[in-house]
Amino acid sequence: xxxxxxTPPIRFDGDRLIVNADCGASGCLQVGLxxxxxxxxxxxxxxxxxxxxxxxxxxxxxxxxxxxxxxxAGREVRIRFELKGGSLYSFQFEGGD
Numbered sequence: 001x002x003x004x005x006x007t008p009p010i011r012f013d014g015d016r017l018i019v020n021a022d023c024g025a026s027g028c029l030q031v032g033l034x035x036x037x038x039x040x041x042x043x044x045x046x047x048x049x050x051x052x053x054x055x056x057x058x059x060x061x062x063x064x065x066x067x068x069x070x071x072x073a074g075r076e077v078r079i080r081f082e083l084k085g086g087s088l089y090s091f092q093f094e095g096g097d
Contacts, residue, residue, distance in 0.1 A: 004083070005080075007079045011075065012072075012074075015068050017091060018092055019089075020090040021083075024055070027083070028085070029051070029053075031046070032049055034077060046082055049063055050064060
């Protein structure tokens with residue numbers, strides 16, 4: 001009823017992350033950023049993530065300390081998605097123009 005996926009290392013432009021997900025009535029999604037060695041990026045780990053619930057095409061990903069990713073743009077990171085009772089369809093970085 002749940003699972004996780006980690007992307008290969010990627011570099012991104014932008015200052016925020018959005019997802020297209022359907023977490024249903026009782027599901028949830030958490031998102032974390034990890035460094036090359038697989039450890040969480042301080043302040044942006046799965047445990048720092050604000051739960052995403054509901055269904056939407058452009059759900060913002062937020063962390064307890066910040067949702068602004070500008071300081072990480074251009075760095076190589078992996079994205080960890082942990083989902084319970086739902087579906088993740090896509091993710092996208094935006095902003096930072």
